[in-house]
Amino acid sequence: MALERLKRPWPDHRAERALGAVSLLVGVAILAMVVFVAARAWPIFQHNGFSWLTGGASLENEFARMNAATASPTAADYQLRAWPLIYGTLLTTAMSIVLGLFIAILTAIFIVELAPAQVTAVVVPVVRLLASIPSVIYGLIGILVLVPYVGNHLVTEHERRSMLSTVQLTGAGLGVTVVILTVMITPIMIALICEALVSVPNSWREGAVALGLNPLRAVRAVTLRAIRPAIVAATVLATARALGEAVMIQMVSGGKSFAPRPGDGVVFFYEPLRTLASAIVDYREGLASPPLKATIYSLALLLLFAAFAMSISGYLVKLPLRKYQTRG
Amino acid sequence: MSTSVASTPSGRGRRSSPMSWRWSDRLVLALAWLVGLLLCVIAAAIVLYMGYRGIQYLRPSLIFERPTINEQGAASGGLLDPLLGTLLLTLIGVALALPLGLACAVWLVEYGRPTWLARVVESSIEIVAGTPDIVIAIFGLALFQLPLLAPFSFTSEGGGVFGRSFIAAGTLMSLLALPPIYTASRDGLQAVPSHLREAAFALGKTRITTIRRVLVPNVRSNIATGATLGISRIIGSTAIVLILLGGFGRFEPQGSTPVTSLLRGTGSSLTSYIYDNSPAGEGGAPQKAYAAAFLLLIFVLALNLIVERIGRAHASAAGLTTTAGVV
Numbered sequence: 001m002a003l004e005r006l007k008r009p010w011p012d013h014r015a016e017r018a019l020g021a022v023s024l025l026v027g028v029a030i031l032a033m034v035v036f037v038a039a040r041a042w043p044i045f046q047h048n049g050f051s052w053l054t055g056g057a058s059l060e061n062e063f064a065r066m067n068a069a070t071a072s073p074t075a076a077d078y079q080l081r082a083w084p085l086i087y088g089t090l091l092t093t094a095m096s097i098v099l100g101l102f103i104a105i106l107t108a109i110f111i112v113e114l115a116p117a118q119v120t121a122v123v124v125p126v127v128r129l130l131a132s133i134p135s136v137i138y139g140l141i142g143i144l145v146l147v148p149y150v151g152n153h154l155v156t157e158h159e160r161r162s163m164l165s166t167v168q169l170t171g172a173g174l175g176v177t178v179v180i181l182t183v184m185i186t187p188i189m190i191a192l193i194c195e196a197l198v199s200v201p202n203s204w205r206e207g208a209v210a211l212g213l214n215p216l217r218a219v220r221a222v223t224l225r226a227i228r229p230a231i232v233a234a235t236v237l238a239t240a241r242a243l244g245e246a247v248m249i250q251m252v253s254g255g256k257s258f259a260p261r262p263g264d265g266v267v268f269f270y271e272p273l274r275t276l277a278s279a280i281v282d283y284r285e286g287l288a289s290p291p292l293k294a295t296i297y298s299l300a301l302l303l304l305f306a307a308f309a310m311s312i313s314g315y316l317v318k319l320p321l322r323k324y325q326t327r328g
Numbered sequence: 329m330s331t332s333v334a335s336t337p338s339g340r341g342r343r344s345s346p347m348s349w350r351w352s353d354r355l356v357l358a359l360a361w362l363v364g365l366l367l368c369v370i371a372a373a374i375v376l377y378m379g380y381r382g383i384q385y386l387r388p389s390l391i392f393e394r395p396t397i398n399e400q401g402a403a404s405g406g407l408l409d410p411l412l413g414t415l416l417l418t419l420i421g422v423a424l425a426l427p428l429g430l431a432c433a434v435w436l437v438e439y440g441r442p443t444w445l446a447r448v449v450e451s452s453i454e455i456v457a458g459t460p461d462i463v464i465a466i467f468g469l470a471l472f473q474l475p476l477l478a479p480f481s482f483t484s485e486g487g488g489v490f491g492r493s494f495i496a497a498g499t500l501m502s503l504l505a506l507p508p509i510y511t512a513s514r515d516g517l518q519a520v521p522s523h524l525r526e527a528a529f530a531l532g533k534t535r536i537t538t539i540r541r542v543l544v545p546n547v548r549s550n551i552a553t554g555a556t557l558g559i560s561r562i563i564g565s566t567a568i569v570l571i572l573l574g575g576f577g578r579f580e581p582q583g584s585t586p587v588t589s590l591l592r593g594t595g596s597s598l599t600s601y602i603y604d605n606s607p608a609g610e611g612g613a614p615q616k617a618y619a620a621a622f623l624l625l626i627f628v629l630a631l632n633l634i635v636e637r638i639g640r641a642h643a644s645a646a647g648l649t650t651t652a653g654v655v
Contacts, residue, residue, distance in 0.1 A: 015536035019435035020445065022428060027452040029503065036470040037463070103363050110360040123364050125636070126371045132628050133374065134564030136599045137621050140606050141374065144614055183370060214346075216353045237458070244460020247566040251608040277462045277567075284571050287469070300466040304459065311451070311458045 037304055040297035043290070047078035052298065055083030059257035063283065066292040077291040084259040085299065088273040091260065092174070092249065093242040096181040101235055103182070104189035105224070111190070112197040113219050131187035139251035142180050147171040147252055150270065159267050167272060172254035175269035180248060185238040192237065196230030197223060232317040240310035244303060246277035255282055276303050375625070382622025385615040391623075395577035395601075407620050409578050410601035413494070414563050416590075417573075417597055420498025421505050421562045426555055428502065429509030434539055437517040457507035465571040468500035472572070482582050482594050490574075493582065494591045497572035504565055505558025512557065516550030517543060553638045560631040563624065566599040573597065576604060598624045 044052055062080055069077040107127070111120055151171025160169050200223050208218035224231075254272025257279070262268050274282065276299045286292040346357055393406025432449060440446040472481045472491035481493035520543055528538040544551075575594035582592040596604070598620050603609050605617040 010534075010536045010540075012534040012536050015539075016435075016439045019431050019439065022431040023435045023449045024445070025428065026432060026456060026506070027448050030452045030455055032471065033459070033463070033467045036467055040470055103367075106356075106360045106363045107367060110364040114357065114360055115364060119364070122368060125632070126368050128632060128636075129371050129375075129629070130367065132560050132564070132632055134566065134599060134624060134628065136564070136566040136602050137374075137378070137625060139566075139608065140602055140617055140621050141377070143607050144617075145377070186367075214349050214353060216349065216356055240458045240460075244462060246460065246462035247570070247603065251603075251606065277460055280462050280466060281567065281570065284574075297466065297470070300463045303463050307458045307460060307463070308455060311455045314458070315451070315454070 034304065037297050037301045041294060041301045043078055043294040044080055044298040047075055048080055052080040052082050053086065053302075055081050055087075055259075057081040059084050063257065063292070063295075066289055066295060067283075067286055069289045069291050071290070073289070073291050078294065080295055080298070082276075082295075082299065084257045085274055085276050085279050086302070087259045088253075089243060089275040089277070091273070092177050092181055092253075092275060093239055095174075095178045096185060096242055097235060097239055099178070100182045100186040100189055100238060101231075104186050104193055104234065104238075105231065107186070107190050108193035108197055109216075109219055109224075111194055113215060113223070127187045127190050130183060131191065135184065135245060135248040136251075138180050138184055139248040142176055142248065142252035143172070146176045146179070150176055155270050159270065163264075163267060163271070167256060167258050169267070169270045170254060170272070171270065172252055173270045173272045174253075174260050177249055177253045177273070178269075180252060181242055181245060184245065184248065185241050188241060189234040189238045192234035193227065193231060196227035196234075200226050229317050229319075233314055236310050236314040236317060240307055240314075243306050243310070244277055245275075246281050249275050250278035250281040253278055375629075378618070378622050378625050381618035382625075384618070386619040386622050390619055395596075405577075407598070407601055407616070407623070410596045410598045410620065411623070413569075413573070413575075413579070413595045414597040414599075416494055416595075417498050417501055417569070418559055418562050420494065420591075421501030422555060422558060424499060424502035425505035425509055425558055426551075429506050429554065429558075430513050430544070430551060432506075432510050433513035433517055434544070437514055438535060438539055438543070453507055453510050456503055459503075460567075461504060461565050462567040462571075464500050464503055465568040468496055468568070468572050472496040479592070481592060482580075492572055492574045492594050494573065494593065494595065497568055500568050500572060501562045501565065504561045504568070505555075508557035508561065509551070509554035512550045512554030513547060516547030520546050549638050553635055556631050556635050556638070560628055563597075563627055563631075564599065566603055569597045569600040570603060573600060575600075576610075577601065598627075 057079065059081060065077055065079075066073075107123070111123055111127075115123065148171060150173075151169070155169050155171060163169050204222050204226065205215075205218055208222045209215065213221060253274060255274060255278070256272040257274050258272050260268050260271035260273050264271065280296050280299055283292055283296055287296065346354060349357070390406040391411065392408055394408050395410070396405035432453060436446055436449060469491045471477065472493070472495075477491075480495045482490045524542055524546065525538055528542050529535075533541070573594050573596060575596045577596055579590060579595040580593045581589035582594075583589040602617045602620045602624065605613040605620070607614070
């Protein structure tokens with residue numbers, strides 16, 4: 001019966017409304033996401049205001065206290081100063097973006113402008129592959145190969161002893177995290193920059209070469225300048241990915257709420273850290289304790305707002321791109 | 329004199345060779361080659377190393393054996409359950425995301441009015457694409473802990489709702505698969521020449537009939553690309569499985585009805601199995617993690633290959649964005 005009705009031609013206006021309603025579901029999901037996460041994060045705001053975004057207290061102690069909290073927690077249990085997590089997120093993201101942007105621009109120019117066709121035929125699938133390897137495999141290689149290597153060969157006994165009073169250096173930490181994160185986000189940037197490079201009209205390039213520039217100079221003078229908005233858009237998208245990366249960072253970052261100190265020299269790169277997303281993975285079993293649950297949701301809320309900010313800025317920087325008839 | 333001009337080192341020949349460039353340009357050229365090769369080396373190292381470990385630890389018997397948990401708490405046995413778990417999650421996720429993504433794309437391209445509503449839908453999908461999967465997972469937990477949705481997830485003896493089940497994880501997985509499916513179908517629909525639509529209208533067909541009989545069949549390959557990308561997103565996602573499924577190895581059905589008990593119960597997927605058996609989880613059985621990771625990598629490579637085969641018609645560097653699953 002229902003099948004019979006499906007086979008008959010559908011009335012147009014009803015189809016339009018049905019499809020529109022289904023599409024709207026996505027918007028409803030976003031709205032629900034904000035409402036749910038914000039509602040669960042509310043106790044943290046109630047007890048800390050916005051000062052939970054700052055530092056000052058020992059985050060490790062706060063987490064321990066929250067973990068031990070009973071079903072009816074006191075106001076003191078809700079105390080949170082999450083700056084080390086925010087700092088860790090910003091630090092890993094910024095470092096891997098800077099490193100990744102440099103690699104991505106060079107690789108994109110290489111793929112589109114410089115490499116012979118046979119080489120491009122290899123590099124393009126490689127980039128695609130690197131983009132599609134699941135983060136848990138990156139994390140596995142990090143924790144089983146890179147972390148032991150750094151811990152056994154790069155960290156010297158002297159460095160280990162110098163940090164003994166504050167934190168243990170196992171090899172898991174900032175350096176390994178940034179390296180793997182860079183490998184994970186660079187393909188995204190390469191893909192977007194390549195697409196923009198391809199969309200630049202060939203005549204512009206030819207014009208520059210006709211004026212006597214060599215191909216590389218032409219890229220720098222004309223093509224790169226034309227796709228600047230696309231480079232910013234690629235950076236924004238990669239930033240969003242880096243901010244939200246949870247599992248890989250949780251596996252290789254050492255899992256200590258410690259804020260790496262640039263003043264420590266080389267040791268800086270071996271110091272463990274935690275990001276907003278990796279802290280959620282760390283404490284995923286702690287949802288039975290109300291303060292810890294509220295904390296996890298407030299961290300998620302912060303990530304959600306960061307993602308919104310990235311989406312909006314991604315939209316804004318893509319506006320000028322329309323001039324060149326490219327989709328972002 | 330003209331011959332000497334053509335051969336001056338400043339490169340006024342028809343084609344300037346890099347040897348005649350300024351040294352700074354040559355340095356940049358060398359760097360570009362270097363990073364290009366570096367990426368290839370990294371990818372090759374990952375694939376070869378995982379392949380080596382996989383051949384070392386993966387036995388056919390492992391695939392057909394169910395996991396068991398011994399006294400030390402380390403997982404032993406095979407990885408049949410995680411494998412089936414991944415399959416089940418993929419089925420649920422794609423079954424939900426495919427109609428939703430296609431409907432969004434069709435509505436936006438073919439109807440798309442009122443305009444403000446179209447903008448809202450478009451940006452919602454963009455936001456979904458940009459939301460970290462850990463946040464999606466944590467949201468799913470809050471959602472499925474609602475008393476209203478309790479029948480869909482794992483419930484404790486005392487009636488506490490955990491919000492963890494295959495249904496919960498699969499539903500939230502569909503949000504991961506949605507953006508690539510939407511983007512691929514939208515691009516396909518936009519590329520359909522308008523005379524196809526006009527011809528259908530001229531035959532007296534309504535819009536929706538045109539969509540069903542002309543447009544959707546026309547963009548089938550785009551939809552397939554999108555779905556494949558969605559699948560590779562789903563099988564690679566760890567955070568959602570860790571938080572919304574949370575099982576360790578074996579399926580743990582909830583209730584006794586054959587199919588629904590499985591869907592309402594918890595279990596594991598390949599990704600969570602890898603995580604649990606790595607030093608980061610509790611298992612500490614790296615050889616099992618390597619075996620599962622090798623299997624996962626093979627799936628990812630196969631999906632990559634499928635995407636490439638479907639998209640060969642427009643294979644170029646420009647196709648990198650969609651095929652890299654970026655948007």
